[in-house]
Amino acid sequence: MAGRKAFDFIKLTSRLPAAVRADFGALRSKFESSQASMNALPSALEPIDWSHYSSRVGDPAIVEDFKAKYAGLSIPRPQDASSADIGALEAGFKQEVAEYLAAANERIASFETKLANLHAEKPMDAMTVEEYLADKPELVEKIEADIASRKL
Numbered sequence: 001m002a003g004r005k006a007f008d009f010i011k012l013t014s015r016l017p018a019a020v021r022a023d024f025g026a027l028r029s030k031f032e033s034s035q036a037s038m039n040a041l042p043s044a045l046e047p048i049d050w051s052h053y054s055s056r057v058g059d060p061a062i063v064e065d066f067k068a069k070y071a072g073l074s075i076p077r078p079q080d081a082s083s084a085d086i087g088a089l090e091a092g093f094k095q096e097v098a099e100y101l102a103a104a105n106e107r108i109a110s111f112e113t114k115l116a117n118l119h120a121e122k123p124m125d126a127m128t129v130e131e132y133l134a135d136k137p138e139l140v141e142k143i144e145a146d147i148a149s150r151k152l
Contacts, residue, residue: 050067053066
């Protein structure tokens, strides 16, 4: 398990919406039970006591045959072909998130500017219609077009 990242489930759970926390808790329990069963397995196979089997089996040649076949057995380990692809996806995702955050920060700055402009205006109850429409030419045009379309 060297080189693997450990999951901070508490941190992940705090960032999730409340609607999916139960599902995430179920996923966490499945992960932890799988991890516990994997950790319970020995890291290396226990050596076989061939002398014990030779003394118990009537024909020691059979045990020697099994011993030779067992020594010749090799189980290939699967090659990791997915980590590079996952790393590329992660890098792309990080770039997308960075772009999204930059755009979000620009929108936030724009909204803060608009909010500051609204706070700088005169209160609505102390403002005349002409004062309100003075810096809103698009609204004036819309009102005038609406009035012109209703004339008899």
